[in-house]
Amino acid sequence: EVLLVQSGAEVRKPGESLKISCKGSGYSFPDYWIAWVRQLPGKGLEWMGVIYPGDSDTRYSPSFEGQVTISADKSIRTAYLQWSSLQASDTAMYYCAKTYSSVWPENFEYWGRGTLVTVSS
């Protein structure tokens, strides 16, 4: 069974840093892209970027490039999304998702349950 287990909810103050995680199991982790998708409260889905754990090839949405960093450690089957300085506008649910194949672009076949990030002073 394919599973993507995301880290728990986080509460941070503006200006703080944060790294959230997504651990994959039940498939060959290096061979499929892992994407991060943001959902602001009451809003739609926004693709942030994607990483191929096999060689760490990373692509960012122009909307998020420079704002976040995506990384992965294939030895522990985990992908990461990190911020160096959070803003209140980063308050959202963040989902990781595994692609259907190793081709890019691709659809997102399996999703994690999401990590709720709250940024408030």
Added chain:
Amino acid sequence: QSVLTQPASVSGAPGQRVTISCTGSSSNIGAGYDVHWYQQLPGTAPKLLIYRDIIRPSGVPDRFSGSKSDASASLAITGLQAMDEADYYCQSYDSSLRDVVFGGGTKVTVL
């Protein structure tokens, strides 16, 4: 404003057929990029519903079907059920933006 345009809401009575449109342009759907559809039930993560325009993943009822023509795609739900109340999103790729793009989402209400 989303690159892919979806109606904000559609509704139908139980048993009826509803369709959700996803209108793009020559740099995304019209360029031949695949369209995928997701269902997001309240308070849950999105779920892949249709991929590569018309294919249903294993376990998705055949009440759900996808189609594509020119720069638009559609999701049809036949035999509408209360459990189908959810938000639905289309997704494709835009070669001009070099970006995965989602539609703004459509809320389906069962009357």
